[in-house]
Amino acid sequence: MTAAPDPDWRETDVAVVGIACRFPGATGPDAFWSMIAEGRRGIGELTPEDMAEAGAGPARLADPALVPAAGILWDADRFDSAFFGYSARETAVMDPQQRMFLEAAWHALDDTGHDPERFPGHVGIYAGQTVGTHRTPDSSVFLGTSADLLMAADDKDFLPTRAAYKLGLTGPAFAVQAACSTSLVAVHVACRALAAGDCDLALAGGVSWSPWRRQGYLRRAGGVWSADGYVRCFDRDASGFVSGDGLGIVALRRLADARADGDRIYAVIMGSAVNNDGNDKLSYAAPGVPGQQAVIEAALRDAAVAPDSIGYVEAHGTATALGDAIEVTALTRAYRAAGATGRGTCRLGSVKANIGHADAAAGVAGFIKAALMVRHGRIPPTPDA
Template identity: 35%
Template sequence: MTDNATDNATGIAIVGLGCRFPGAGDIQAYWKLLLSGQRQFSAVPANRWNHDTFHEPGRRRGGHAAYTDQVAFLDGVERFAGLHYGLPPARVRAMDPQHRLMLDVTREALDDAGWGRGGFDRENTGVFVGISVSDYKDLMTARIRAVSLADGSIGGATDPRILEAFRERAEELSTIHSFTLPGSLLNMAPATVSRQFGLGGPSFAVDAACSSSLIALETAVAHLRQGTCRIAVVGGAYLSLTPDGLVGFSQLGALSATGVCRPFDKDADGFVLGEGAGSVVLRPLPDALADGDRVYAVIKGIGSANDGASPEPLAPTPEGQLRAMRRAYADARVTPSSVGFIEAHGTGTRAGDRAEAQALRRLRTEYPDDDPALCYLGSAKALIGHSLSAAGIAGLIKTALVVHHRTIVPQPDTTPHPDLGIEAAGLRFAPAARPWPSSGGPLRAAVSSFGFGGTNVHVVLTPPPAPLGHAAGTAEVRPRATHRSLAPNPAPGTAPNPTSC
């Protein structure tokens, strides 16, 4: 398997990035965070919920509590400049904040691509968003649940005094309005992006649990290769607005009791629940090169698979993961041993780390005529937690930046578990940021994302082909343009907003 100039025809260029992750309000901040290796874990903020009610350290099973209070949450999720998009306050209040985040990070990604008003083919731009749950829907419909509890519809008859208390509390909760239902539907995340920016290509949500955003990526790549759209916006979002996720993952025993996510480490004991949103702008590589776009990285190959007949629905299997990896390298027409950096799914759970490490060992040693090169391993979850449906896009953006800057970012304080065989497979963790080692061969990276239910995705990335307008990897990520800012599509009956993004 070798690189070939004809591969450019199937390569997909990443030309724009936008994100919100814990401790990183934009792409520049995310790259600085990755270079620093600083963890973003803290106690559940008081403005989310009263976590004292749901926190019982040491209790692993039963009840309504979580054994940890450590999370990696976004600040200011309630802040949103709705009028910039021509959205009235009532509509904004009914919008799931995940949808608002997708608007903002997509605007930034399109702006980062250098496309202003009329600067790209909106009619043939598709939108593909990985999104799985809406905690906001639960908040917006809480009044209905309270009334159902009050009249005995949920839980059956109970003490009249308790029923009356539910009725009184229900009167204080939000009422259902005309925008409430559409505001919480998952498909409205991509639909809102398409509508606000006037994008006429395919537009839909994808749910594959933790691998949602990379399945969205695979779908977008297929559309671009088939020519059913010329540009694609791919994203993922997740917010934890109720205690449900933290309590539920505690009951599974998946969360770190120590409050630190340590993928593949000897002290790993689970993940930390995170949040975030990210968006990337894609187009066929020949189009990007012809127009002189700045290309962060090229999607060389992508593959997906399911675990199939696994012992349990939530138990990861190395066979299913390996199947996705093999398909990605077959699509890329390169050998796995040539990859120098892998952004792993890396949750820090015992079962997850064991399955992924086994798959990686087999992947890197199953070509007998190949001598695997040194490969660095990482997982952004060690810094920003596990953002579920946004986890794949977080890993993709990280890996695209690693390729763009030709810099290996650190994996903090990692001592590989001796039973995983990490070092025997030629895999290493960087204790500090370092230039990408020069081996004389092509620079290649990969990213994995595996979801509950067994859906696995693996993506192979390379730098854009030379020559470019500047030496590869030497340019900083440019800040959002102010002279060619993207103008959203105004809502009916409103004037276009002339303010720069």
């Protein structure tokens, strides 16, 4: 939850002082904002050649259920290994997600204007990634590579510690894994760490990349995948989502510290909450109204803001009939329980309409969009289908 600058901030408020991101159709925060502000899509159509090169066989390409669409980061294989002190062999075995995240962590710190070696405090990092899918079992490049090196190059647990080691970060380095809420939970955990004094500047985010996305997807009736490659969040014609690559990191500081040092502040986090709905839902994979309502109410209480003062909600927005309806119901009930009068206007949107569902990076994608909206003072349009 973000809000524009105001003289009455609380000591517990957290400032967003740096951003680094790479999403389909946009490399960097400026390009990302331009795409969002103009209502453009980063989701693209895949050619038969694209899909065949990614491993799609003739049967898949001929399947009438194949939808040739995805949000792709085409330059994920590019990495300045010499800059980070890696050999060609080390780079070859490393999951591209870990390479991308390391570069983005450097850019996020650079965006803050703070050098970790000179920063008067500890810098922490909280992040997660999608399971690695880049390696083929018969790839000769991995012959003779030790099991320990392969695990460190791939395993989710090593994502934040790799960045901490290469960038000299002495605060906590925690791997956060919570499926598609991973990177948003990482932001919440980082805010709590700042409040507790565990660190004085925190990087939080996530990354998701897979070569399998370049094969398109097989859409089945009643499934969660879009019928035509478009993500129509909160639309009566919504038919599901499209998978997408993504990477996002935000740098956070206690607001008082950021203001004292004259940091550029994109937005301010006034409150957050996290929970789980347990078994109070139709199935393991289904969303539930009570759990979502409860966490929204908790976030509003933590932020101590009136619901009528909120003009926009960046939602999960999977563009599925069940998911979107439950999310709107939970938001409506939570806002009413918190005292919303219904006299104001609150717009609703989701960045998935632009870039698709970025799995472990989905939450931070929406968070960065919201922070940039606050920074620029604009509510952008939803891309046309």
